[in-house]
Amino acid sequence: MKKKGMNVSAKQRVWGWIYLMPATLLIAVMSFYPIIQAVFTSLKTGSSAKMAWADPISYNYTRMFQDKLFLRSVGNTFLYLIVEVPIMLILAILLAQLLNNKDLKFRGFFRTCVFLPCATSLVSYSLIFKSLFATQGLLNSVLVHLGILQENYNFLGTAGSARVVIILALIWRWTGYNMVFFLAGLQNIEYSVYEAAKIDGASGWQTFWRITVPLLRPTIVMTAIMSINGTLQLFDESMNLTGGGPANATITMSHYIYNNSFGQGVANFGYASAMSFFVFILVAVLSLINMKVGDKRD
């Protein structure tokens, strides 16, 4: 009897393997194998048809760190990251905190409004922002009408303001998305904790920093990882909102890699692979750091 039971469980174990096999193989073939391939390709030069080992072997990597445009794309990406992610996350927590208040009316309505930008594709909202901030766009005509500007200003044609527009667009698109995580996180905090804080005379500000933020730490770490991951791979906005311009002033890493591999007629797969491997290392390292920081005080 016992033997039979063990047989069944061995049989079941095999079924488990069968179930998880398609997904596992796909990830192995579509994620792990390509990343290994990318490392090999990054050590080669030449056009896609006839590639040869680079001489010296590290050629693409040394080239990368001397390529001013690549370094600028790294700088741009980090600028977006450092400015956008904290503002967005703080705004998202704040909104979640406000919308978690049971005394507040129209909570569902406000939540839907703030969440709504998530329903647009990245290309769509990039094009909407491009049109809104165009020289002949709505913002310009409003500002000129109000007399704030003398004449139409080329927001997307000026490096500084174009970067600001990208950051504003990112905040617009992703704040509601992150808010959903914080709302879910806040619902796990007992309302009585807040009641107790109120009785103890804590101000709203104190409650926020002393109770809400610490209790939300796991959620904050997770949203931060996701946002960092997403921002390091920023492509659609750079491509469609500014086209990387003016004169590559707003270009992101992914956009520059794309230009070197599939865009603009050059298929420099070796060099593009080296840069993309650099992005991979960045994403991996930052995720690990973030997880460590998140674990620390738990």
Next chain:
Amino acid sequence: MTKKIKGSHIQRRLIPSYLFLILVSFISVFPLYWMIAAATNPSVEVARGRIWFGTYLLDNFQNLLARQDLWGAMWHSFLYAFVQTVVAMLICSLAGYGFELYHDKQKDLVFSILLLAMMVPQVATMIPLYKMISGMKMLNTVWGFMLPAISTPFLIMMFRQNSRNFPVDIMEAARIDGLSEIHIFFRMYMPIMKSTYAAAAVITFMNAWNAYLWPKVVLTDNRAQTMPMLIANLSAGYTVDYGMLMLGVLFCSIPTMIVFFILQKQFAEGITGAVK
């Protein structure tokens, strides 16, 4: 009774909150309202700053049809997103089910290795994948579009986490009744987990519909292009017809908007899905 009276008044101390939320809501909604309004106006009026609805919708529509293969792109987007969603649901739910309900040490190890794939950026695999897909003659096909996207650590994790609530007892009962392993999955797991399927399907459909970088790489033929690619093409060039462009953007947004408004709860669950 007192509660009711209290509830019917807007509390004075909350007024700053309301003002802030109204402002944020306005900023969130306005660009989308503007997109719809602009789609009904000629480009000149849009550029002049008109924010009300106009009467130029049909003209924009005709211009759009003349310039781009709108129905073709809508059809591709639907087809690709639909097929990707169905296949991803099957493959990832099977895996989540297998990892959680049949788990042992080796499977847990495989699972934690799979999670590492979350750190692999799309841009890093794009070139090798392009070579692979073009080597398999799958450029411009639904296979090329979806193969890299149908098995994701996120979805597998989501199904695995949610499988924890699956009543294991009924599996045993089913086995005693002679139901085969594969039938347990299709006849018991799938119906019981339907809310997880709904949330996962919504998020997968949205992602597939909105995908841009990979489709741009793998759909080299303009006749196979998707909606995001179509509207990106519309805005290329020196003179942009804003009315027509915004109508294109509207078409690209309609399906995701519908999903958003009808299935908002599932969408929110889908986003936060794997985190529990």
